[in-house]
Amino acid sequence: MIARLNLILAAGVAASCVFISGCSSVGAAAGAAAAISTGIVTTNPAIGIGVGIAVQAATDEAVKRLMKRLHSDQQIAIATTAGDLAIGDTRPWSVQHTLPVENGHGDVRVLREFSSALATCREFAFSVADGNAPDAHQDWFLAQACKGDNGWKWASAEPAVARWGNLQ
Numbered sequence: 713m714i715a716r717l718n719l720i721l722a723a724g725v726a727a728s729c730v731f732i733s734g735c736s737s738v739g740a741a742a743g744a745a746a747a748i749s750t751g752i753v754t755t756n757p758a759i760g761i762g763v764g765i766a767v768q769a770a771t772d773e774a775v776k777r778l779m780k781r782l783h784s785d786q787q788i789a790i791a792t793t794a795g796d797l798a799i800g801d802t803r804p805w806s807v808q809h810t811l812p813v814e815n816g817h818g819d820v821r822v823l824r825e826f827s828s829a830l831a832t833c834r835e836f837a838f839s840v841a842d843g844n845a846p847d848a849h850q851d852w853f854l855a856q857a858c859k860g861d862n863g864w865k866w867a868s869a870e871p872a873v874a875r876w877g878n879l880q
């Protein structure tokens with residue numbers, strides 16, 4: 713009975729940590745919950761620690777993959793918008809995911825187009841609004857997109873790193 717109570721308490725603490733601290737600590741919370749649960753069930757702390765480390769690593773990897781996909785959705789929306797515009801024009805972009813995570817909106821302004829033997833590319837400025845209010849602050853970034861067989865694709869790693877970190 714006490715072991716079950718400890719298990720429920722540990723799971724509750726881990727769940728609350730996830731909601732309080734955000735995505736970066738989901739793996740740590742999941743690993744801690746798995747370690748405590750396994751340690752209680754097996755009465756062997758070494759097995760609990762091993763399971764906890766494995767669960768944390770797997771959860772961290774899953775979160776990184778999800779965030780990369782969500783960022784990619786934004787990059788595709790921005791590059792597609794830039795590809796549809798004439799040089800000098802500005803148009804809004806937006807992304808709405810089913811879960812309200814990494815949604816975004818702002819404007820795209822095409823600055824120039826250039827060609828090489830490999831592709832036609834465009835340099836553009838895009839903004840990301842901080843909220844949904846009409847007067848929300850917008851941060852601006854520069855990027856490039858190139859036209860391929862399947863349409864316009866994000867082509868630059870810099871200087872958008874400030875926006876998406878190393879999840880390009």
